[in-house]
Amino acid sequence: MPRTLTDGIQWIQGCIPRPGLTADYVADPPDWYEPDREVHTCQNAYLVTGDRTLLFDTLSPANRDHVLAELDHALGGRDLDYLVVSHPEAPHAGNAFAILDAHPEATLVAPAHGNEHELYHLGDADRVAPGDTIDLGGKRVEFLQPLFLDHAMHIWLRETTTGTFFPVDWLGFPHMAGECLTVVEELDHEVTVDQLLAFHGRVFFWYQYADVAKTNGVVEELADRHAEDIVAPAHGLPITVDADRFIRRMATVVEHVNERGRLDVFG
Template sequence: MSEGLREDPPDWYDPDRLVHVCNNAYLIVGDETLLYDTVSPGAREQLMDGLDEVLGERGLDYVVPSHPEAPHAGNANALLRRYPDATLLSSAYGRGEELYYLDQGRHVEAGETLDLGGYTVEFLRAAFPDTAFHIWMKEHTSNTLFTADWMGAPHVDGECLLFSDELDSPLSPAQILEFQARALRWLQYCDPEPVFDTIDDLIETHDPDIVCPAHGTVYREDATGYMERMKTVIEMITTGERLAELK
C-alpha cells in the first residue's frame, strides 16, 4: 500500500458486489425524436437494438452528442448511417468540433430551443464542462436537466437501470465523489466559492424535477437536493479528502 492511501474502503462499498459506472444515452420521443449522447462504440449493438425496439419504423430526427469523447459521441456517425435523415446537432461554442466529425452537423447556440411536438428542448452552455466543445440540454415539458458528466456517480451490481430513489441506499457525497473527482479532475484545483455560486444559479434558473447525467443514475426525486449535495462533494474534493486514492 502506497504512502497516503487508505486501507479501509469507503462506507458505501460492498466487497461482494461489483462497482459499475453506467454510460447513458437519452431518447426523447415526441412528434419528432431526439437522442442526447450516443454512448461508446463498445455498446453500439445494444444502443441500436434499443432504438429499434422503441422507435420501430419511426426514424431518428436529431442526434445530440454532449461533447467529443468516445462515451458521448462515439456512435454519432454510425447513427447517421442508420438514420440518414437525422440531423446532427452540436455546440456552437468551444473548440474540438472536428473530433467525431461533429463539425459536419448543425451548431446550436445556448438558449436555442427545438420543438419536438409535445416536448421542447433548450440547449444550454455547460456549467461544468469536460471539454471546451460541450452542450447541456433542458426539456421543458418534463422539467428535466441533462448534465452530461456533472452529477455522475457509480452504483453497485444489481442496481443497473434504477433511478436514484430506487437504490438500496441513497447516493452519498462520498459515492458521488468517486466518479466526479475522476471525470472532472480540474475540480481539485478550483476555488469552491464560484462553484457553489454556479450550483445555486443552476437551481434558481432551472429548478429541475429530474436530472439526467451521462454516467450515473437518474435523479427523479429531490433532484435539487442532490444538486445542493454537490457542494459537499466539491468541498471534499478541494480539501483533498480521499483524493490520494484517485491518483
C-alpha cells in the first residue's frame, strides 16, 4: 500500500534485499546494522495530487507489477496527468514505458539538459529546466538544479505548497527489514553517518575528488534552504522534521569519502 507522506503526496516504495555485505562490515558492524535482520536498499516514487496528478520517478523494471498496482491504488480511479523522470537510470525511468502504456493520457516530462537517452525514449518528453514549474491546481511543483548528481541528465523537484523536497539519489541510505515505508523520525535509532556512507560511499564516490570546503558549503546552503521542508529521497527514508540537522550530517560523509575513497559495504 502507498503511504501518505503529507497532504497530497503519496509514497510508493520498492525494497531490494541486500544479503551480500562485506566480511569486514559484518565483523565490525556499525550501530545501525543488525546481523539477524535483512538489509534493504529502496527505490521510491512519489505521487503528487492536486486538481491534476504527477508521479515523480518510476522504480526499476524488477518492481514493474508492484509500481503499477501501487500507482493505481494511489490514484483511486483518477487519471495520471504527468510522469516525471528525474534521470535516465533504471530505478528512476525503467518503468516509464509501462506506466505510459497503462496511463496513455499522461504527459512524460524529463530534464532539458543532457543528451537524449534513447533507452527511455526521453526524446519524446516535455523538457524542463531548473526554475520551470507545473501547476497541478492546489499543488505546484518547481524543478531545481541538482547540486549533487550521479548523471549528467538530472533534475530535482520541490512541491511548494507542502514544502516537500525531492533530492533524488542524494540523502539515500539502506535500512533494515521491518523499517520499510517508515519515516526517519519513526525509527528506534538515529540514521548515522555510517548508514549514509553505506550508500553515498558507493554512489557518490566522486566526493574523493571534491573540494571539501566548497562541497560542504553547498551542504550548509541546502540545510538552510530546506530546514522546514519534508525531504523525500529516492533511495532512503523520508525526513519529516529537523531536516536541516539531518542534511548537515552529509558534511561528515563528504569528509569520509574524500579521505578514504570509494566505499562499498555490499559484496
